[in-house]
Amino acid sequence: MKAVFFKTHGDLSVLQYGDLPLPEPAPGWVRLRVRACGLNYLDIFSRRGMPGIKIELPGITGGDCAGVIDKLGDGVEGWTIGERVLPVSHHVDWTTGHFEMLGETRNGAMAEYCTIRASQLMRIPDNVSDEAAAALPCAYGTAHRMLHARGQIKAGETVLVLGASGGVGTACVLLAKLAGCKVIAAAGSDEKCARLLDLGADEAVNYSTVKIDKHVRETTGSLLRGGGVDVVVNFTAGDTWAPSMRCVKRFGRLLCCGGTGGYAAVTDIPYLFMSEMSIIGSTGWAREDQEVCLDLVAQGRLDPPIDRVCALADGIAAVRAIEERAVVGKVIVKP
Structure with missing residues (x-):
């Protein structure tokens, strides 16, 4: 699959656009075909490297992802291939303190495909675009x-x-x-x-x-x-x-x-x-915060401003625009 990735931490020059292996969903997980990826300053922090946070290399950022279920892992129930979904980007096990973040501690959605726990998914209403949905989670x-x-x-x-x-x-x-x-x-x-x-x-x-x-x-x-x-x-x-x-x-x-x-x-x-x-x-967000925001968009009460929509092949330029603070609102990358 095509992806924007980095093999070592550093400045913008370490980002590459090219081919990486197609990920397979583990039991209880699904694979998504990415329809829209919303970028955040977190993408820059993850690429640069953050003290105390270990990032899978080669690293793929992109924590906000509107996608279509492409493949179900073993044991997944209640979801079907072809459904439009918006994951909650993070997963926390408060009993062990284990924290996982899509596009940070594990590979994210700046790619044609990504994998996520089925428990992290929520359905995207028919009247909400992929771009608007992908703008919501982190910001x-x-x-x-x-x-x-x-x-x-x-x-x-x-x-x-x-x-x-x-x-x-x-x-x-x-x-x-x-x-x-x-x-x-x-x-x-x-x-x-x-x-x-x-x-x-x-x-x-x-x-x-x-x-x-x-x-x-x-x-x-x-x-x-x-x-x-x-x-x-x-x-x-x-x-x-x-x-x-x-x-x-x-x-x-x-x-x-x-x-x-x-x-x-x-x-x-x-x-x-x-x-x-x-x-x-205040750190991050809860599932209910994301649900409220998605519902506000579906009701027509919230319209996230999108500065630009870029192809995945132009993903490096999209990250540069955020790093240079040359945007108003969200930057969306579409494979």
């Missing part, structure tokens, strides 16, 4: 869990989203709006800000020309005079961490589900205790 599942299960956002609150133009960022903008929140979207260019306003953000701030903490203080007031926002979403960390803390109002929340801008960050200790803010971490 929208993560955003939904972070905003709702962990962040407990409420209608009427103001939510500031840093890095709002990417997959998780646009998901946060759309899901917060659906929840009845006012959304301030921060992105790195005027073009991205304009696109985010088109998607429904109430306000957009170009953080390459405006300091986000200064903007929030000037438009809402200082901390001790009621200024700031209820919720700040920051999954970039790095240099954005301390400024984002200074945007949180008293008793507000700072939500974090990643560190695409760097894992090391400076904490503004005075703002931490003076605001009495809550800093809340």
Whole structure:
């Protein structure tokens, strides 16, 4: 089968497009013919290599996969060949602590075929496209869990989203709006800000020309005079961490589900205790988060923005676009 893969960890130059053996489903598993693969920053982290995480080599990234069941492993019941499905990308055995992630710890969907446990599958409604389904798991599942299960956002609150133009960022903008929140979207260019306003953000701030903490203080007031926002979403960390803390109002929340801008960050200790803010971490998503998002698309209430759809043969260029932060929304690869 054709695939985009790497034989060693490294920069973009280690990616190859070529032939790899067709995978066979183990008992209890199925093989999928990939119809659409949604890319995430996780694809970049996996290729570069992450401390403490062992990745199967040659490695195939791609954790988000809309596909058609092509072959059933022994013992699989309740599923038939030809069904359109969307896997939950991860599998956790909480009794042993064993964690598995499609496209990370095991080969993923940047290929013509991949294998997955039958227990991880959910059916794709007929009125949901392969591209829209493949956009959901990692970005929208993560955003939904972070905003709702962990962040407990409420209608009427103001939510500031840093890095709002990417997959998780646009998901946060759309899901917060659906929840009845006012959304301030921060992105790195005027073009991205304009696109985010088109998607429904109430306000957009170009953080390459405006300091986000200064903007929030000037438009809402200082901390001790009621200024700031209820919720700040920051999954970039790095240099954005301390400024984002200074945007949180008293008793507000700072939500974090990643560190695409760097894992090391400076904490503004005075703002931490003076605001009495809550800093809340969120990891991944649960099956029910993915089901909610898929149902929202089927109802016509959620329309994931897709920046581009690429052929598998152009998969390396698709990864480059994400790495260079040249997209608004999701990038989809179709074998």
